[in-house]
Amino acid sequence: EIVLTQSPGTLSLSPGERATLSCRASQSVSSSYLAWYQQKPGQAPRLLIYGAVSRASGIPDRFSGIGSGTDFTLTISRLEPEDFAVYYCQQYGSSPRSFGQGTKLEIK
Amino acid sequence: EVQLLESGGDLIQPGGSLRLSCAASGFTFSSYAMGWVRQAPGKGLEWVSGITASGSSTYDADSVKGRFTISRDNSMNTLYLQMNSLRAEDTAVYYCAKGHNWQHYFDYWGQGTLVTVSS
Numbered sequence: 001e002i003v004l005t006q007s008p009g010t011l012s013l014s015p016g017e018r019a020t021l022s023c024r025a026s027q028s029v030s031s032s033y034l035a036w037y038q039q040k041p042g043q044a045p046r047l048l049i050y051g052a053v054s055r056a057s058g059i060p061d062r063f064s065g066i067g068s069g070t071d072f073t074l075t076i077s078r079l080e081p082e083d084f085a086v087y088y089c090q091q092y093g094s095s096p097r098s099f100g101q102g103t104k105l106e107i108k
Numbered sequence: 109e110v111q112l113l114e115s116g117g118d119l120i121q122p123g124g125s126l127r128l129s130c131a132a133s134g135f136t137f138s139s140y141a142m143g144w145v146r147q148a149p150g151k152g153l154e155w156v157s158g159i160t161a162s163g164s165s166t167y168d169a170d171s172v173k174g175r176f177t178i179s180r181d182n183s184m185n186t187l188y189l190q191m192n193s194l195r196a197e198d199t200a201v202y203y204c205a206k207g208h209n210w211q212h213y214f215d216y217w218g219q220g221t222l223v224t225v226s227s
């Protein structure tokens with residue numbers, strides 16, 4: 001089973017700043033089959049990025065993903081107030097699929 | 109508009125069984141992989157089970173293997189999760205989610221149904 005470790009656990013930033021979230025896999029993620037999700041309190045997750053680098057439909061271009069193998073990064077170029085939430089990575093290249101434990105992005 | 113509506117969540121005693129359903133609409137259900145993801149209170153997301161578009165292959169997390177069974181009825185546009193031998197640690201909101209084509213990442217999610225396992 002591939003274990004995904006996200007860091008940091010909590011990230012405190014101000015609107016307008018740049019956010020960098022990390023997701024590290026215990027084994028190589030085949031074909032860069034890695035997705036990122038955003039979840040706000042009381043809501044279902046929302047897909048942001050798939051295939052490590054492709055933005056999902058309707059996702060603003062301030063969200064970008066990069067990475068391959070075992071190291072992946074989600075970057076939010078300029079934080080908007082609505083971006084403060086919890087972010088999860090998920091690998092879907094091998095079974096069982098798995099999620100990281102999440103990074104909470106909070107307002108500083 | 110894609111809609112996923114879960115039902116079947118309840119308070120159930122340890123060792124009991126429950127079946128969750130997810131009614132899908134707004135897309136060609138039989139063309140997409142589907143899955144269940146759960147979230148324990150105050151915790152992160154946990155992938156539970158996935159199923160291919162035809163239903164011919166299923167995939168389960170180690171934590172539920174042998175106890176939970178995912179299935180689908182493409183004629184009824186409905187996804188199911190049969191949960192047996194329930195434990196306290198199965199307490200969670202269970203989300204139904206639509207795969208992107210044949211892939212097991214999820215582009216649409218339901219609002220979830222709460223399963224509470226307690227005596």
